[in-house]
Amino acid sequence: MTALLTIIIVLFVAIALWQLVKIFDLAQVGSSNSPVADDKDNKLNGYLMMGFLIFIYVITILSFWYLGDLPLMSNAASEHGPGIDNLMIISMVIIFIVQTVTQFILHYFAFKYRGEKGKKALFYADNNTLEFIWTIIPVIVLAGLIIYGLFTWNDIMNIDEDEDPLIVELYAQQFNWKARYGGEDNVLGKANVRLIDLDKANILGLAEDDPNAQDDVIVTELHLPVGRPVLFKMRSQDVLHSAYMPHFRAQMNCVPGMVTQFGFTPTITTAEMRENQDIVDKVQNINNIRAEKSKDLTANGEEALEPYEFDYLLLCNKICGKSHYNMQMKIIVETQEEYDAWMKEQKTFANSLNK
């Protein structure tokens, strides 16, 4: 209903403006109605250019003011996360400076040099020094960013197997996630979708005779011990998916027919994160929005929304079909003891098979 109302209002505003222009247009007949810009147009549009510059600055400030707390550029929950965040902030600062300055120059020139009858423009066709300056400055800035970026990238993508990372398989299918742990031996058993046997509940296609597979553990909620490197091996059984863990600054596609990988070390437990002041504020904000929405819902006789509690999430971030928007898995980062206790309760693959 609100949507319909908005559309109608917008439509009326548009029609009103349209009519105004027509009147404006008709009123001009007889006077200077040349279809080419004259001094009056140049002046008006010159001033509007300055107005537009202010609009760009205002929308920038408003976006920072109202949406500035949305971006994930702090409180990264993984070891490599702050590296990405730093690089992001440096890049953003550079972008912000260049944007502010160049937009000013562009719109100010458009205002300052607006045309006047009889004025002659400066015949100025070339200047090699200038060309050199604005070639070399981007070269230097970009060289810095490229080098910093490549070091960061290499740090993230080079996984050190000597650190004895916890091996976890992320398994994607339309439209849910499963995780598989290597069990006691921390080695994943061999698997292929051709071995899937739904009758025996072998849903991930593990090789039933592989000794490494026997102690594997398959779960629908990802638990990670804090401080231990994790090496994810990604698989997909049907279409492309992408395992996106924004709080850990981690993402990798899951590709049918191959195993992809991504590794990181979680540094903040879910419990700690829930106490972080930024997150408390964010959750509070979301809950206010939800409470507001619930009022409307209950007024219509529908159920109110449940309050939100912070959890890390694994999201699908590669279009994968109808319920792509609803394909996520909860991630819980906890202490080693909590993790061990949880793991003890899980069934191993060998015990979960239907005989």
Added chain:
Amino acid sequence: MSATVDTHGHDDHDVHHHKETFVTKYIFSQDHKMIAKQYLITGTIMGVIGVLMSIMFRMQIAWPEQPNVLFEALLGKWAPEGVMDADIYLALVTIHGTIMVFFVLTAGLSGTFSNLLIPLQIGARDMASGFLNMVSYWLFFLSSVIMVISLFVEAGPAAAGWTIYPPLSALPMAQGGSGMGMTLWLVSMAIFIASSLLGSLNYIVTVINLRTKGMSMTRLPLTIWAFFITAVIGVISFPVLLSAALLLIMDRSFGTSFFLSDIFIQGEVLHYQGGSPVLFEHLFWFLGHPEVYIVILPAMGLVSEIMASNSRKPIFGYRAMIMSILAIAFLSTIVWGHHMFISGMNPFLGSVFTFTTLLIAIPSAVKAFNWITTIWKGNLQMNPAMLFSIGFVSTFITGGLTGIILGDSALDINVHDTYFVVAHFHLVMGISALYGMFAGIYHWFPKMFGRMLNKNLGYLHFWVTAICAYGVFFPMHFIGMAGLPRRYYTNSNFPLFDDTANANVIITIFAIVGGIFQLVYLWNFFYSIFYGKKTEQNPWKSTTLEWTAPVKHIHGNWEGEIPHVYRWPYDYSKPGHDVDFVPQNVPLYDGEEELQH
């Protein structure tokens, strides 16, 4: 000057004794000016469809799963009780992308202006092959018709995203749209590519062979340089997409396994083995990335020309502009991997592509600064075309800068496929190219239709569009940095992104207003074709050759001899002349130096 060809001679004979019927003049025309208009009008119609789709899915994002009369009226069975279905949401996103990128900003933009301007600005009677040109348009028309028909198939149109990554696009059981809808999509695109290749070959041959006497490569307007290089990129990269499409058709219909392997879906194992979806991604983006330059380079050419003319000043750094076009064209073919940093390809390749990608910022920066210097100390004539050109530079800067983040593999990890990407490419290649197209239309409308567009409606169109474009895409960066993935039917299914909801409503309102105000332009356009004020021969007092041709279109462009060229195209406000522009066909006076660097 060495490569110029004298094209008078036999042409002049049949030019004047050419009988035209309605069909040969308006439908199966071989005249480049008519073909340009055909491209423009077809592109406009496709554009209306594309924009309408975007407004619909924006409404779903802002007011998820709310019933809406618009959906009920336009989507029929896909909106039971007026609530948009999740499948059709993805289809709308997919077809919107396809239509806007290929049908509007490739064919509509490049097709229109390459056809209109190449012969007129280089001083040729017509394209090298009028027949191929006609075939190129009609193939484009056919592919447009097929794409529109695909919207009406039973199981829905293609819905795997405009990038149609397999296996989603290959398996009808993965998604309804991957059945007949995807088949039609692929057929339509294959025909589109054939059309684009015929057009590109024609442009290349024409520019190389048919330049008038005196029109050396370094006297070409930047428009022609842009169209020429665009055509070269198209010829290099479009065949690769065609091969990807053909291989995908084979995987879909003939059981091959180019892109598919080890798939278990809906309770059964499929026979595919040994293929890789990553291969498809490589093939797709080998076109897909150059494609964004195929879209933006012609817009850059148009903007350069319009800025010089309306600033009454030479374009600053003519040679540097050409060099940067060449540099962009070269780099554009070796950066495709930045779309695939997290696709599972070797991270070392990611490093290489980060390096080449960030290099593109250098020629882009050179161009932006050259445009800004062009308007410095000019005498700016604020015609609507000029406003759109300045708007182009503004959005190109805003959108281009965030490319520094997305091109950086380490940063891409966290913003890949989020709304940050959507905001970036819409500003830098969507809105910018659209501005370039609008600028071109406002500027060359008199050349196309012999009448002028209403400037006041043009001003209204520009200012509202400019505000709405920023209103839509600026806040979108922030939503993206919050980690909101693109192509989500609703963001309210779990609470994590509830705090982006209000921003999404505001974005949608800007989108609706911006969309509605395109009606001002459409009305202006179609009204002025018939009732606009008649134009004089050279309304903007430009120097290029098209304005020396008569207003009334004649087959062969010029009565009598084709004008000869004596100077570069940017002699605006040149000292030593009484007027502030000296057309290219005016000989140098005694002792005049050809100031061309």
